[in-house]
Amino acid sequence: MNPHDETPLPHGADAPGFDASGAVVPGAAESAGLAVEHLPPMVPAQDDAQAAAPQEWQAPLSEQAGVESAQVMEQADTAEDVTADGVDDAQTADLQSLDDAAFKGVAEGAPEDAAAEDVAEPALLLEGAAPAEPTSPAVLDNYVAPTISAAKAAADFVAQIFAEVRASDEPEAAPLPIAEVAPVADASDAVQEPQGRPGEGMAPLQDKNVLVLGLGASGLAMARWCVRCGAQVTVADTREAPPQLAQLQQELPGVRFVAGAFDASLVDGQGLHAVYRSPGLSPATFAPVFQAAKAIGLVTGSELSLYAAALAYLRSQHAYAPCVLAITGTNGKTTVTSLTGQLVERAGKTVAVAGNIGPTLLDTLAGHIDAGTLPEVWVLELSSFQLDDVAGFEPTAATVLNITQDHLDWHGDIHAYAAAKARIFGQTGLMVLNREDAEVMQMLPPPVRVKLQKPQQREHLTFGADMPRRPGDFGIEIVSGMPWLVRALEADETRKRSRSEAEEELHIQRLMPADALRIRGRHNATNALAALALASAAGCPLAPMLYGLREYRGEPHRVEPVALVNGVEYFDDSKGTNVGATVAALTGLGADRRIVLILGGVGKGQDFSPLTTPVARYARAVVLIGRDAPLIRAALADAGVALIDAADLPQAVDAATQRAHAGDAVLMSPACASFDMFKDYEHRAHVFCDAVRALAQDAGQSVEGV
Incomplete structure (x- = not known):
């Protein structure tokens, strides 16, 4: 299988919005609680203790403090540490050294009608600091902002954020390796129960005969999982000696291997319960077997089907209910998947990233079960091969980044290809849609009309390289020639609107300059917006996610x-x-x-x-x-x-x-x-x-x- 993704595009090395060290990160204009409360709620509501946010205070910018913060440097001793801006990391402020547990940064820009030289500097909010005890007395001086350009405004407020965060006395927040972080309470309690590991003896597969088609990485993972769940497994492959055969026979000696053409004889008279296919197999290859299986009422599916069934079982038997964020699209899958995983981890949640190009879904799930580290959030990259004909997969939030011609030799035409991609949304999850892609927007179902009520539209939000159009949407705003990542919020949530008001009044919240990203190109700015939307749906606060955006360096071989x-x-x-x-x-x-x-x-x-x-x-x-x-x-x-x-x-x-x-x-x-x-x-x-x-x-x- 050859997964195909987008690549980062460059911008100028001297792009505006950077301080002298080359570091640019967002400022803050309002409480980071806004990071999720204006998105459709996709996670369980917080209890009263959780909802009580720490007190916050506003501080104007301190020009001098920003210069001191620029002295925080990171060591760069390999060629791979050259930043995407063309600035060596030895000249770049070390974001990892900052205490982002002590602050939230949500940048809000100037009024819409402000001239370039009058762009207001965003204010800074520190989380966890008492109003009566500011971090730095210098910050509380009466400060009058000079007349500055939009580019200098961005550079100065970024330098100030470094200074304010550096001034905090709280200890640095350590990274959260997945395998070393205790899992969420409900899930961990379930894993420690004496009845055995979750997934062992899973009722739907216990003592059932199962056929797995294809012995690639996914086929081997399915065989391992089915054996783990108590099934009797046969693996079939058209090759006499596929590369994974020796590993299969060594790890799973009880599994039967069959080589040869895929036809109805693999099903007829075999007493099977289910047939699962590897995603790399073309429809023409597995069609004879699936047709025979469906004709006699057998379960058919893929690794994604088994993964979805496993999560459903863990939820019912062990109260494990993670957020599942799923990503597909012709281009950008790997970038958005990796970036979303980094944002979730940066926000302090345990996360597992798996899917299309590895590691496999089931091997990753089994590994976390065995280690007792079932994560709070799953981030999955899924290809059209994996999604084709899938049923029962219900993510918390999912996105189709874009649709262009690809894999037509596998799917037959663009419509079948798009239909396979659209299966990622399931029936209930939040749809994160690229509003600039007509094929993607057609995936949004029409509103459901209910008598005596307004038509009910499925929960969704959009992203794109243009201005956002609805509350919760993400986009890009050009301010005096400089692009900013922005999000739309409802201007006045308390005001009741008449039915005649077609357009919602929006407040545009500026998050960070697009040129602050290390990954290059406007399309990577929209990838960043998609990742922000997905991670926000998992309940991640905005401030640490913006740090994660700045830190992300991109994927190999993508521009x-x-x-x-x-x-x-x-x-x-x-x-x-x-x-x-x-x-x-x-x-x-x-x-x-x-x-x-x-x-x-x-x-x-x-x-x-x-x-x-x-x-x-x-x-x-x-x-x-x-x-x-x-x-x-x-x-x-x-x-x-x-x-x-x-x-x-x-x-x-x-x-x-x-x-x-x-x-x-x-x-x-x-x-x-x-x-x-x-x-x-x-x-x-x-x-x-x-x-x-x-x-x-x-x-x-x-x-x-x-």
């Missing part, structure tokens, strides 16, 4: 900076394995430079024509490699840029270098799968980086970041 050689910057976007990912990467990088683009590989039946407009606008030249290079050439014939063929990737790097000018970027974002020329996308990335390294050595330059 990853490789080197700067003779004024040309090289980017590895090997994970850009579909047209949508490459369009996003090209658009983001092309905002401030010209691009020489390397394209090609196995197209998986995609339409390459959506590349034409961004290539014409942002590319200086395109270098083509791989099996489907002729198809890409035909699609880009009218783009008006040079199209150059290369026999292999090192030759493509040489050709791109010859075409690039100082100040340009060479972007390898193939828009294709890699298996015509490479083992996988990681192998392709390594070949690209080796070629760039050779260029740098020939030029007598060091290579940063490779």
Whole structure:
């Protein structure tokens, strides 16, 4: 299986909103309790003790204190510690050293009609500090803000936050490793019961005969889980000796293995209770077995089906009721999944991250059961393969980030592909929707009309690169040319509205400058908004999440900076394995430079024509490699840029270098799968980086970041 995700896009290294050390984090304008109370409630209500928030006090900015805080540095001794801003971490304030247990930071911008030089500085709120005992007397001086630009306002208020938090006397909050944190009380009590580990002898599978199709990572995980639950398991694979066979036979000697074609004989007369398929199997491969199973009333499903059933069992038998946050989409899944997990952990909750590209759902669940560390929150990355035909999966909140053409060879057409993605929402969970994607917005069901009542709309919120439109929505606001991550709140929650009022009056809450993110590109700003929305649905306060956003460095091979050689910057976007990912990467990088683009590989039946407009606008030249290079050439014939063929990737790097000018970027974002020329996308990335390294050595330059 080749999961395909988006990649981070760069912004200028000198982007506004950074202090002298390169660090930018949000300020605060109002209580961080707003982080969740304006979203649809997706977690159990707090009791009175929990709801009683610590007293908070407002303090104006202290210009001088911000300079002192910038002296907090982190050590950087490996090339991988170069920040996405192009600033070495030895010059970047160490966010980990800050005591964010002592404060909440929610940035609120200036009034809508404020001129650029009159942008008000956000106020700071400290949590847990008594009003009568301010942290720093200097902060309480009568301070008159000078006339400043929007960019300087952002940089100054960020420096001030560092100073205020640094001044706190409370001890630093330690990181929360999942395996070392005690689980939530109800779940931990259940795990410690003497009846045995949760999941052992699970009633639906005890003493049942189960067939697992496919012996990949997911198939092996399903076999382990079913044996754990007391089932008699048979594993079938079309290969005589799949790579995991030896491990299966060693770990689970009681499991029967069958090699050969998938047909009805695997079901007929076998006394089976259920058949589960691995997500990597194509529908044509497992269809004969599933058809035979359904014809005689057998249960059919996948690893996700087993995971959902396991959570339902743990809830009923052990009172374990975690929040489940689920992420899918053509591009951005891995980034948003990793980022959401980091935000949840930064907010002090125990979390497990699992799914599409590993670790597997069931192995992760079993590991936490055995360790007694069942988490409060699950963050799951799910592919269309995993979601296809799933039933019974009911997450707390879920998102479909976007829909563009991908895996059409597996699903058949774009409508079947989108339908598989839409299954992630279940029937009851909060829907987190990309309002700029028409395919995604069509997944929102129409309002249900109830007699004598207003139509009932399913709980949902939206995110996008534009301004938010409803209370709870997330978006981006441009303030004097600088983009801010923002959230919409209801301007006056107490005022009753007449039925004739179509538009809700909104208060726009500015959270942090988009350029404060280490991951590059406007599309990564929207990824950050999706992660904020999901983590908020799990009850996470906003302030520590904003710190988590600033700390997140992105995923490998997603518009990853490789080197700067003779004024040309090289980017590895090997994970850009579909047209949508490459369009996003090209658009983001092309905002401030010209691009020489390397394209090609196995197209998986995609339409390459959506590349034409961004290539014409942002590319200086395109270098083509791989099996489907002729198809890409035909699609880009009218783009008006040079199209150059290369026999292999090192030759493509040489050709791109010859075409690039100082100040340009060479972007390898193939828009294709890699298996015509490479083992996988990681192998392709390594070949690209080796070629760039050779260029740098020939030029007598060091290579940063490779």
